[in-house]
Amino acid sequence: MIPRKLRNFRARHPIKDQVLEGRQFSQRAMTAFLIIALAIFLISLRYIYLQVISYDEYTTRSVSNQVRVVPVAPNRGLIYDRRGRPVAENRPAYRLEIVPEKVNELEAVIARLGLIIELPEDVLEKFENNRKRYRDFDSVPLKFNLTEEEVARFSVNRHRYDGVEVVPYLARHYPYGELLTHVLGYVGRLDVDDLNRVDEGNYRGTTHIGKSGLERYYENELHGNSGLEKIETNAQGRTLAVLEREAPVHGDDLILSLDVLVQQAAWEALGDRPGSVVAIDPNDGSVLAMVSKPAFDPNLFVHGISGEDYRSILNEPGRPLFNRALLGGYEPGSTIKPFIGLAGLELGVVDAEKQVFSSGRYFMPGQSRPYRDWKKGGHGWVNIYGAIEQSVNTYFYQLALDLGIDRIHDYLDQFGFGARTGLDLLGENSGVLPSRDWKRGRFSEPWYPGETVITGIGQGFNVVTPVQLANAVATLANGGSRYMPRLLYASKHAGHEQALKVYAPVIQQVPINDPANWDIIREGMRRVVHGDQGTARAIKPDSGLQIAGKSGTAQVAAQAEDEDMDDSTASHLRHHALFVAYAPFDNPSIVVATVVEHGGGGSREAAPITRAVIDSWLAQETER
Amino acid sequence: MKRLLPGWVKWPQLDVPLLLGLLLLMTFGLFVLYSADGANMDTVNRQGVRMAVGLVALLVLSQVPPHILRIWTPWLFALGIVLLLATWVFGTGRATSRWLDLGLFRFQPSEIMKLAVPMMVAWYLHPRRLPPDVTSVLVSTAILLFPAVLIARQPDLGTALLVAISGGFALFLSGIRWRVILGIAGLTAAAAPALWFLMKDYQRQRVLTFLDPESDPLGSGWNIIQSKIAVGSGGVLGKGWLNGTQSRLEFIPERHTDFILAVLSEEFGLLGVLFLFAIYLFIAGRGLYVASMARTTYARLLAGSLSLTFFVYVLVNAGMVSGLLPVVGVPLPLISYGGTSIVTLLAGFGILMSIYGHRNFIR
16 A cells, blocks of 8 residues: 555656656657658659659640740831832841750751851851850851752751751842942841940840941831740750740831932942032932942842952952042032132122132232142133132132131031031041141141132142032022931831931021122022033033032142143042032022042033932922 | 777767668769759769768767757757847848858758757656646647747748647657647647738748649749649659759759759659658658667657658658649758758757667666
8 A cells, every 4th residue: 555645746756667658659659650651652642643644744744845935036127218219128038047055066067067058168157256145045047048949958958957947037138239338338247246236135036237327327226126936846946836926026117318319310420430429408408319439239248248259349449348428538629619709708808899810820928839720821800700600719719818717717617517417327527627726736837828728729628528518518508507417318117107207407507697698609609500601511401400510629639830630640640520519599409519539620520420410300309 | 890999989889771771862862963953063062061061960969878968958959049039130141031140151040940849849758757748748839839930930931830840749759649639730720820811921922822823834833833844744764864854944943952852753753753752761760760769758759750850851842842732941851952951950860870879778
């Protein structure tokens, strides 16, 4: 009998029975083990369900899982001339593409491809350079513009080339070839450098980009916005289906102010002489024609020009890559005289009555060096009308001296001489409008009065570009509104019917003291063509059309005294021929500036070209 | 062999079958990891180093007698609590404050709790007569709930539940009555709706996604869908090592950590999965066997709960990868890439080894 006290103590402080507890524990452990074994069995059933019963379904999904998001390049906007003629279009073409990841031995496969498709060295070189842009599972273009025969040959052998595909695309094509090269520029293969100036994400699917000309200037508008496609690919990476599509926004179509027929007229009139013709509508600054000769075929650059072709273009003596209209710097010669004359009238230095005697030689006071007239023996007494009509140097020598270089600079500056016109192309040359400051900065020398004298006839330091000259004449013709000339006339968003006109801004309104002064200068220019003594009377139209013009000759080599220029002079030493004109006289709708390099006299060489351009334009205007 | 070493060095007494099971598992794991991380040897090397550190911890702990561990237990538990509180103040890590930066390395104090909670429950129940009375059950429950609540507030609901469960196992193994167990289960079930209101938005999202993954296939449902596709497309034999398209094309998320089982399933198929489960079951079963050989309550409860907890990780992870359970951040033990979990797990097995090695002593 256990004492009650002890029993209570035991009840309150139970003694652990290790043997019993061990047995209890073992039972619990066994129970637990059975429970977890059951649990893992149930989970195993789940895996059996997934991997055996649903195996087919999940295999399909795993295969179709190889869905890829592919960028879809927008279609590049088309370019039309002002009458709706397509000047840059997109043509269906085929290119060869490789997905490096899908190809086991890239070099071997390319070598085998070479058996059925011609792969020149530079194509392979470009492919290698280009690969850096892409990830390994992206499709990298290898060769563009495959011939139909090549496409056919590949299609037959396609099963032998996993990871290689022929892909249709739209290739840029310029139907007018070299006629518009210096305006449109061209597109070329997008390279790593190009990516610095665009949003790379938007160019994922794009292979070509504007490299020069309008194609470059309006790259953003023409390119549009890239779209996306979710595509299903099979194990070889071939597209099986498009699952989702976010359509790209195609590029804007551009409508140019340029008229292809006018451009052609200028092109043909220039013949095979190097030179430039720029035609501008003085009413709104729109560019009607812009020719620079010689040129080259831009289509050569679209598919990647071969090194050989490129070198031959580069080394051609006429420098076809050089855009003379925009970059060519020429002495304006006598084409500057109307502006000097206007400065004299507006600033009150001369009036219409003022007469100057031309003896053939002009001497500055106290100097023995003669400044010559172009006509031996001189022109006799002339006023401002005659001075422009006959291009009398003596008159302008005297006037320039009376004006002084500072006033000449400040007045001509208003017409845009010595400054970029702001035309919508890159790389424009600003030319030179000399001044005291300019000369000090350029040569660290003071200005000499003799330099003022020759500035009066557009010689010495003056440099103009054809675009600048045309724009200055347009400003003169329209009564002082200096526009920023535009090649783009209107643009049309993809999918929109309505084209939006682009208005050329007026940069400056030249102040007018007396409109009569402007009429005097314009009348002088009319007499250049229509006067009995007019230097360009040879181009006077029989139709009754009135043209105002001015010829000019830019010196190339210094001419010794009393040495005359004639046809026997070696052609590269001959002067550049210039002619500027506008028509119709009463209500001008076109201004033309023509430069014929080494053409000799402006009236004889450049004036007929100008006339041809004017005729072409007016013929179309009346047609419309 | 023994004579080559000084007399005071005892040749460690390790449970060879358990050790072989662990080594087999880890070797398999390294192969899967190599494939899962895109044939990246660096990852494998880093994982190998962690395993080595874990094995050293295992060896060291296997030499510490269980009664010493028992004496330290309250201190370890207290340290864990202090560190958990510290994460509130000094915690680092993305969005959640689970990590504690100790200058040299960062670790999750909740890892300590994975060991400390079952140790503490075992420590508490050790001197008491089993099956425990109502007071003991309540105190044990408090011991396991307090750190679990702290961890849940980090917020790391997955770890909190696992920590609570590891303590619960100790309680279960102590032989509490089935009535009590069923009562607790009933209470938990009743409290589940309340839990919904305590959850953060992202946790609720996980539950919703679990219930209907196809509702947002490219967003939150992506993980479960892609994981199931990987598992299902593996079939019976698998696509072969390094040939899993789901994993190679990076469709499986977290494929070298929480979803590594999806990679294994895809490449080794159902046979690979069953083989893996068999190893895990063997390890857990062997652990329970070691536990039942122990002579003290503390050692038994601790060894048993560690083994069961280890297996719960497997169940939860395998359930998650196959879409049976919501996505919770529970790694596949000894296979998933990740430092602290491997070291903690191997340390736990070190304790089991110690219990095995000292099974003949009564203290």
